[in-house]
Amino acid sequence: MKRWLLLIPLLPLLAGCLQDTASYSLGSADRAIVLVRNQTWPFQSTVDVSVIESNLPDCNGGGDIKDVSQDSAYELYQAPDEYAEPIFMLKVGQRVFALSTQSCRMQEFPAMPDSLGQKLGTFMVKDGKFQFVGAGA
Numbered sequence: 001m002k003r004w005l006l007l008i009p010l011l012p013l014l015a016g017c018l019q020d021t022a023s024y025s026l027g028s029a030d031r032a033i034v035l036v037r038n039q040t041w042p043f044q045s046t047v048d049v050s051v052i053e054s055n056l057p058d059c060n061g062g063g064d065i066k067d068v069s070q071d072s073a074y075e076l077y078q079a080p081d082e083y084a085e086p087i088f089m090l091k092v093g094q095r096v097f098a099l100s101t102q103s104c105r106m107q108e109f110p111a112m113p114d115s116l117g118q119k120l121g122t123f124m125v126k127d128g129k130f131q132f133v134g135a136g137a
Contacts, residue, residue: 017042020130022123024076026101030056033088033099035074035123037130045070051090051097053104061104068092074123076132077116089116 018039023032036050047070052062075091079098088099096109096116121134 018047018070022130022132024120024123024132026055030054031101033076033090033101035130037068039070049074049092051099051106053099053101053106055101055104059102059104061106062099063097063106065092065095065097071125075116076120076123077118078120079117080115088120089113091116 018037021034021036023034025032032052032054034052034054036052037047038050039047046067049065049068050062051065052060054060072092077089077091079087079089083098085100085102088101090097090099090106094112096112098107098109100106119135121132123130123132125131126133
């Protein structure tokens with residue numbers, strides 16, 4: 001008897017797992033901010049989020065945000081001009097992350113910034129699908 005057949009009863013347990021993506025395009029297919037949500041086990045109430053800043057061919061990178069509430073919204077802002085390089089800010093609950101599409105790095109702010117800048121939209125579940133919804137939509 002094949003051992004893999006013993007795994008068949010476990011398949012319903014994995015059916016509730018989550019992995020989905022949403023992206024915000026920065027004017028071309030080579031420049032974007034992508035969020036990937038991963039939930040390993042169906043009984044978890046949190047997800048891990050990989051944030052990817054892409055500016056091909058120059059860079060492709062980012063970071064991870066652990067243990068985010070599954071129903072969280074992710075607000076994206078164009079940061080004010082006061083920063084050394086143009087950045088975006090991603091607000092997740094009470095946490096804020098600086099996202100650079102020039103260096104493709106992500107860094108968490110130690111405290112809430114005074115100004116997040118202009119809101120571009122929100123990464124959220126809409127119509128059953130994780131997607132980016134523009135601020136005016």
